[in-house]
Amino acid sequence: MHQPIMPDSMPRPAARYAHATLVTNPARWLHTAGQVGIDADGNVPDGVAAQAKVIWHNIAALLAAADMSADDIVSITTYVVASAMEDGLAEAMAERDTFMSGRLVASTLLTVPALVRPEWLIEIVVVAADQKAA
Template sequence: MTDFRNPAAIAPPVGAYSHAVHVTGPGQWLHIAGQIGVDAQGTLASGVQNQADAAWKNLLAILADAGMGVQHLVKITTYLVDSKDLPAVNAVRKEYLGECRPAATLVVAKELARPEWLFEIEATAFKGD
């Protein structure tokens, strides 16, 4: 069972996420490595919004391959190289997550593993038996 937690004893989340996700019972965990904005042929998308879109498509393809969907995401970590890109990547995130609110962390880093990468996302998912 997955329970999204936002206790009344603390301030509500400042964005589209939950403070915690409590998972109980038997099931399957999926840990997804950082996904960047490349298509199936390995071509890097241009611009942060297109890179975010491609990375989310990759993440959803991995979930689908494991028989899961966005509703099974319990934690995501997003990496950006420029905080000014937050509105653009939040729009992409909303398109893919809808009303799903996994626990989330956003990191703005000086750069990612390669200088042309502007966005990366990693995730953990759980599907109860």
Template sequence: MPTHTRIRMFNTRVTYPNQSLDNDLCQAVRAGDTVYVRGQVGTDFDGNLVGLGDPRAQAEQAMKNVAQLLKEAGSDLSHIVKTTTYITDPRFREPVYREVGLWIKGVFPISTGLVVAGLAQPEWLMEIDVIAVIPQQESEQ
């Protein structure tokens, strides 16, 4: 029996056509009762950037992605235990964190925030990855 489930597998040739990469990855992994969600950005699952130049709009799309991936893994936003948020400019902190906060109001995860020199694509202004759990009663279904 597998020890984990990969969700939305992909190859980086498709995700980063402007780069010469060839890595097999996935958007999320469910390992036991824990879900690890890969860094999500302002790009939808069809590869369309939402919010060019707008960190809040990119955060909104990233959180839509997170919500969908958690659902596919058998969890939801209320079960997030850790977030790591990356922004490319300290001025983006307020719009990004306000948007993320709307999605996780009342959840109280631990959180790390970083200002970084850049992300994998220059248009990306923010990225967020999360760890969530699946409550015992939901994981037995």
């Protein structure tokens, strides 16, 4: 079971995430590389929100290939180009929340001056822990 950890002795998180996620007896782990908003045809849509939608679609594919789902995600790290922060960040976080179906997991948001390609505005890394025997 994945359990959000949010002690009363700490301030509440700044958004819809948990300060930590406790994983009991994981059978398998999946660590993704940073995913950027490139679709299967090599297209990169304009804007943070549109790229986030593609990224979550690609993360779903990675999870499915590992016989996992969003329910197995325990940690999310999101990198957003600082100059694009006003370009749909709220919508991008809503994409995350929708993908996670309201589940709270450990999550970190960082701003960066740039990603490797100028058209990339957001990059997301997830860690998933599966408690089913392989």
